[in-house]
Amino acid sequence: MNSSALTVRPIDSKADRKKFVDFAWDVYRDDPAWVPPLKDEVHGLLDPKKNPWFQHAKAQLWLAERGGKVVGRISAQVDQLVQDEMCQGTGQWGMYEVLDAEASAALIATAEDWLRQQGMKRALGPISLSIWDEPGLEIEGFDESPTAMMGHHRPEYQGWIEAAGYEKAKDLITYALDITNWQDPLIDRLIASGERNPRIRIRNVDKSKFDQEAALILNLLNDAWSNNWGYVPLTPAEIAYAGKKLKPIIFNELVRIAELDGEPVAFMLTIPDINELTKDLNGELFPFNFIKLLWRLRKPRTRRLRVPLMGVARKLHGSRLASQLAFMMIEFTRRDAVSKFGATHGEFGWILEDNKGMLSIAQLPGAEINHRYRIYEKAL
Template identity: 75%
Template sequence: MSDVTIRPVVTKADRKQFVDLAWDVYKNDTAWVPPLKDEVHGLIDPKKNPWFGHAKARLWLATRDGKVVGRISAQVDQLVLEHMGAGMGQWGMFEALDGEAAAVLIATAEAWLREQGMTRSMGPISLSIWDEPGLLISGFDQPPMVMMGYHRPAYQGWIVAAGYAKVKDLLTYEVDIRPAPEGVMARLVAAGDKNPRIVLRPVDKAKFDTEVAIILNLLNDAWSDNWGYVPLTPAEIAYAGKKLKPIIFPELVRIAELDGEPVAFMLTIPDVNELIKDLNGELFPFGFVKLLWRLRHPRTKRIRVPLMGVAKKLHGTRLAGQLAFMLIEHIRRDAVGEYQATHGEFGWILEDNQGMMSIAELPGATVNHTYRIYDKAL
């Protein structure tokens, strides 16, 4: 009989314990980057996160002898049901100190999903595909970049032991961005630069809300046929824009226009994890000032491309690849020249998205992290 007790997260104190558990789990792991606690609290707060406008979630804590030893969420998202299939429940925000706590937590999440009428359980998704999807299964030796998760190696075995099987892997690619492109990529970029129909422009932060809408609407269009796709709602687009604004630098974000129409974009951000690791998750009293100062003109060794897309009507055309390479090269020049970055990360990319994998690999990028999503019939 298990000595693990499960209780739902209800009070402010519960939510604090839910967030703070990660510091206990990873206290001896030098690759882990403490997230900003305020960001995690905002993610799970229905009053702040507009994801809750189309989804509901329950959170639980696992305790043993009064000590918190694990946490988990379970969620039902109406947009997931519409786009991934009826009966698809999900779970995430998963952390555990041992396998016994993990088993009880996963079983608790599954029981709630059954109560909601779900017939399949998928995870980890924390809380949506746009947040931190998947479980890290390779690349534990390297700290994750901003907006990507990090997990204990033991989690994979615990999840499989609960009856889960792989449904999809998500890959991130790393590349040394200091060398200029050669060969095919260089020729495509040079030809595109001479094409009067194509204009690559940096985002205009004076019109930030409009620019964010252009980018995220392009994202919804470009990714709409991808596995796992769930559209961002207008409220989520506005919320994402507000969160991203402090880490958006015009030289690192470009929109490609064809005959004056936006048809592609690439969003690149400094690896904010390098800037926050020493803050230990705390913005106050001094962390906020430190972060603001560091963001004035960040010097991070690594940059990350979390989002990139080409309008669906151009998919499968030579122009789609050309626009992607032009965006990569123009941003690379500024990342190296203006920000002194040395390495870049693309991703995540679906393991069967051959087009995006080819784009990532042509400059010489290699996979540095693999994240796995599992599912199980309930």
């Protein structure tokens, strides 16, 4: 280890923000499973002028340096919606990347001190920046590249975080399965019964009415997820922002809305694994990579698809109809995913480890847990 003294300082300039974002390349340069994020996306996430999350939250970023070289980074954040919806006095930290145990300890302690100064009594982490972005630390599945919008971390991080006094708050899991040919007699009968039911309609999303469809889906999401641990509602501004970001990777055949007696009551959002299309771009869109990516997105052919969001209206939770609608959306999407997009594998998640309803749906024939992410907590 370099014997120079370790310093941790808050970042306060555009140059520092660039160092903060670019540091991930130092951490993972020799990790074949890492997928470089698009730098423009990360900068947008951290920019209060672009990300409407900052309308109800604040964050501070730090760099750890030794001998003039960045050796770690971290954020700490206080979200008013977390206070209102989850628990008063709960702060969070995230954007955690680090090269050694000493820097890890110093960064976490610095983030905790800042949270205490904000009146927080408990810390949750890593969450980068909100539960809707990249929550949790990867603790299983390091050898496989993550799918789009999921994190990837060094195995050492778990020990370093636990050494700082953190304990498990909740695990988030993803399931992977071969979608080319799966059959289950019970599920097949449930789907067939639904297809005969005139009250049920499973339709594709209509991208020509994108704003209305996005608002419908994300409002359904707010209702469906409202009882989940860690839930905070998406504000109207965040719904619009999320819709704008998702629009390039939304395809009519991969997003389903379930209607009951003409009322939208469930949805399933499936996206191509964009990581397969961006991995060779090394995080850079300009000057020419954005043209390459736009071309690839015209008709994406990815091996994997991911279901990041799925929800059934709260009034149907626990009912047979909820499962029926879910399996119908899965099967109809699976058929198009294989025939029109050439996909062979799917991933469901993340799912809370104790969300029995969603786990019962995700545990499809042949499905196996491929990644596990852990959110830690500590009293401050």
